[in-house]
Amino acid sequence: MEEALRVAVLIGSTREGRAGAGVGRWFTAAAGRRVGLHLDSLDLADADLPAAYPAAPTPALTRFRERIARAEAYVVVTPEYNRSFPGPLKQAIDFAYDEWHAKPVGFVSYGYRARGRHAVAHLRDVFLELHTVTMRDVVALDLADRSFDDDHVTVLLDELTWWGLALRDARRARPYCA
Ligand SMILES: Cc1cc2nc3c(=O)[nH]c(=O)nc-3n(C[C@H](O)[C@H](O)[C@H](O)COP(=O)(O)O)c2cc1C
Numbered sequence: 109m110e111e112a113l114r115v116a117v118l119i120g121s122t123r124e125g126r127a128g129a130g131v132g133r134w135f136t137a138a139a140g141r142r143v144g145l146h147l148d149s150l151d152l153a154d155a156d157l158p159a160a161y162p163a164a165p166t167p168a169l170t171r172f173r174e175r176i177a178r179a180e181a182y183v184v185v186t187p188e189y190n191r192s193f194p195g196p197l198k199q200a201i202d203f204a205y206d207e208w209h210a211k212p213v214g215f216v217s218y219g220y221r222a223r224g225r226h227a228v229a230h231l232r233d234v235f236l237e238l239h240t241v242t243m244r245d246v247v248a249l250d251l252a253d254r255s256f257d258d259d260h261v262t263v264l265l266d267e268l269t270w271w272g273l274a275l276r277d278a279r280r281a282r283p284y285c286a
Contacts, residue, residue: 112146113272115139116179119151120186120197127218127251129153132185135216135247138261139183144269150175152200161202169203176207181214181272182240183264186227188219193227201234208238210284212271214264216247223248239286241275243267 117136121128129151136149156168165173176182186193201208213235217224225248232242245267247260278284 110144110273112144113269113276114146114148114178114180115183115268115272116148116150116175116181117183117185118197118200119149119153120184120200121194122153122196123187123194126153126187128185128187131216131218131249131256134256135183135185135261138258139265142265145265148175148179152196155200157196157200157203159196159199161199172200173204173207176204179211180276181212181268182208183214183216183268184231185216186218186224186231188217188222188224188227191226192230198234201238205238206286208235208240209286210275210279211240212243212268212275213240214243214246214268216249216264218249218251220250220252223250239284241271243271 119128119132136147139145139147155172157172158166158169186197215228215231217228228246235242243264245263247264249256
């Protein structure tokens with residue numbers, strides 16, 4: 109049987125009183141019902157990452173990088189703040205580099221009318237620089253109606269699993285060129 113795909117689920121909001129913890133729990137529970145995935149819930153609120161880039165990596169920063177390196181695919185759970193994604197999420201993404209390479213990234217976004225669409229657009233651009241492949245379909249939630257839909261989770265995880273396994277094989281066949 110195929111080795112389970114290691115998926116890190118990054119909870120991108122660290123705001124006190126955040127909705128992100130609940131959205132992350134909902135997504136992780138839905139993804140956890142799927143066979144063939146090994147989930148690592150990486151909540152930035154608990155990661156103890158430095159607020160500014162340190163001259164030498166802190167132990168928490170090293171642990172964060174190791175978890176990014178171990179994962180074979182990622183799902184970023186992000187809110188929308190002023191038409192983008194939160195600053196602490198950008199700082200966390202910037203703390204790793206090679207660790208992201210040649211792996212797929214999916215998004216669970218939330219907000220009001222736009223459901224986090226602008227945050228995802230900006231994240232796609234950032235993840236392009238990190239040599240990742242971003243998934244076409246997004247789980248996009250409107251906090252006003254709170255109808256969280258498992259069907260979109262299935263579509264996202266189908267894409268993420270295909271790319272995750274394909275890129276696992278590709279990385280094993282030859283080192284990534286970057
Ligand atoms: C600073 C700030 C800016 C926001 N800007 C937007 C926005 O541009 N679009 C949107 O749909 N919601 C916006 N919101 C509403 C958030 O989507 C909503 O508060 C959500 O709960 C934030 O996620 P969090 O609770 O996990 O931090 C904003 C919220 C905050 C705190």
